[in-house]
Amino acid sequence: MPSLRNLEFAFSSKEEAVGDGCPDDLPLSPPCGGRPSPTVAAPPFDQQLTAFNEHGEATRVTLTQAGSSGGGKIEVATYVNEFWTARQRQANSLHEVSYRACFKPQLPRFFIERLTEPGDWVYDPFMGRGTTPLEAALMGRVPVGCDVNPLSVLLTKPRLNPPAQKQVADRLSEIDLTDSEAAPEDLLVFFHPETLGAIAALRRYFRRRLETGQLDSIDAWIRLVALNRLTGHSKGFFSVYTLPPNQAVSVKSQRRINERRGQVPDRRDVRAVILKKSRLLMSECGLDLRRTLGLVENQALLITASADRTPQILSNSVSLVVTSPPFLKVVQYEQDNWLRCWFAEIDPASVAITMSSSVSAWSEVMTSVFHELARVLKPGGHVAFEVGEVQKGTVRLEEAVIPCGLSAGLEPRLVMINDQEFTKTANCWGVGNNAKGTNTNRIVLFQK
Numbered sequence: 001m002p003s004l005r006n007l008e009f010a011f012s013s014k015e016e017a018v019g020d021g022c023p024d025d026l027p028l029s030p031p032c033g034g035r036p037s038p039t040v041a042a043p044p045f046d047q048q049l050t051a052f053n054e055h056g057e058a059t060r061v062t063l064t065q066a067g068s069s070g071g072g073k074i075e076v077a078t079y080v081n082e083f084w085t086a087r088q089r090q091a092n093s094l095h096e097v098s099y100r101a102c103f104k105p106q107l108p109r110f111f112i113e114r115l116t117e118p119g120d121w122v123y124d125p126f127m128g129r130g131t132t133p134l135e136a137a138l139m140g141r142v143p144v145g146c147d148v149n150p151l152s153v154l155l156t157k158p159r160l161n162p163p164a165q166k167q168v169a170d171r172l173s174e175i176d177l178t179d180s181e182a183a184p185e186d187l188l189v190f191f192h193p194e195t196l197g198a199i200a201a202l203r204r205y206f207r208r209r210l211e212t213g214q215l216d217s218i219d220a221w222i223r224l225v226a227l228n229r230l231t232g233h234s235k236g237f238f239s240v241y242t243l244p245p246n247q248a249v250s251v252k253s254q255r256r257i258n259e260r261r262g263q264v265p266d267r268r269d270v271r272a273v274i275l276k277k278s279r280l281l282m283s284e285c286g287l288d289l290r291r292t293l294g295l296v297e298n299q300a301l302l303i304t305a306s307a308d309r310t311p312q313i314l315s316n317s318v319s320l321v322v323t324s325p326p327f328l329k330v331v332q333y334e335q336d337n338w339l340r341c342w343f344a345e346i347d348p349a350s351v352a353i354t355m356s357s358s359v360s361a362w363s364e365v366m367t368s369v370f371h372e373l374a375r376v377l378k379p380g381g382h383v384a385f386e387v388g389e390v391q392k393g394t395v396r397l398e399e400a401v402i403p404c405g406l407s408a409g410l411e412p413r414l415v416m417i418n419d420q421e422f423t424k425t426a427n428c429w430g431v432g433n434n435a436k437g438t439n440t441n442r443i444v445l446f447q448k
Helices: 044-053 106-115 131-138 153-162 165-174 185-189 193-211 217-228 251-261 270-281 287-297 338-344 359-376 395-408
Strands: 005-007 060-067 071-081 123-124 141-148 303-304 318-323 377-386 409-421 440-448
Touching: 044 106, 044 251, 044 409, 060 395, 071 395, 106 123, 106 131, 106 318, 106 377, 106 440, 123 377, 131 141, 131 153, 131 287, 131 440, 153 217, 153 287, 153 303, 153 338, 165 270, 165 395, 185 193, 185 251, 193 217, 193 270, 193 338, 217 270, 217 338, 318 359, 359 377, 359 395, 377 395, 395 409, 395 440
Parallel strands: 071 409, 123 141, 123 318, 141 303, 318 377
Antiparallel strands: 005 071, 060 071, 377 440, 409 440
């Protein structure tokens, strides 16, 4: 791995083209038991990045400068290429759950397959929809996840143990969707009255099952799918046309959409919508995949907590962290998830999502998180910390996050930039995003 060098002089960003074309609340013990060693050791990770050319481009190497704990400057080797791309195979169908500001499964897979072995613990302290834990489980690693938002466990856990399609159909046939309760009248801007009645009946059913201790994995799956079919922009959702399902607009905004489009919510068959989405989600759940999930599902640890306070996770237990934290005030999680929170009976105002207004405030929060990550990480383990591209590239959070890891005793080994095909430029720090938001993944890789 490249070493860090203290700098007392100005930084020059000169590029060089290289390379050839268990129960959720209980602490668990780390996996044990020997695994056969590979017959041929893989080259160091930085060498793999240097030689990477799977999509026809040579990796470019430059340097990232950041402040050090001693007040000086350090530089970290930075690797730029299109390391994963839309031209790759699609991720497993189980990932097809909408959530705002989530990264592609190819991102955690890139690190999991190169830095871990089957049976290792892979952790995401900001798991969102559960991309990292699910991809880890699909690859035979033990999934560990945390999020301050209770929705995250509801969205993630059922996909680690998907039921059979027939089980879903049978359970849905048993639920009385006419056994409804009062629902906010304002929601009629999204739903036909009969559809809203069925949604309210489902909501009531899940509450009763929880109160009586009867809610099982089949119920949890149906609740997951219902949460993701509440609102959207096609006939595959419970609602009339609205924004894509990763963000629910306000009642006032939906009224304007309805008026502009001249639309009135039509009746949707709630059972049919859930069954169709279930088939799509489980379309690649063959026997081999279910066996793989079965080997790790009982060891999975998913918790609702602040990422800087996770006593449920044992010290020195995690081999790899792959995560992407909230970015300043770029995404309004409470606003986006208000309707899902209503359905799941979660008070969105009580969810303390990190929404820092400045880089310095964000860095202070992330420093606390890094201290906790350093505790749970095994010696030699890695943290892949993705910070995206914020405010059209004017805010370089990769520079801000390096001191956070350093303060926790972690060593920043390298910066990796996944530069999508349509944003290639001669200078990686001048990456153009065509005024269309985030086009690069910027990951700082730390090691304990």
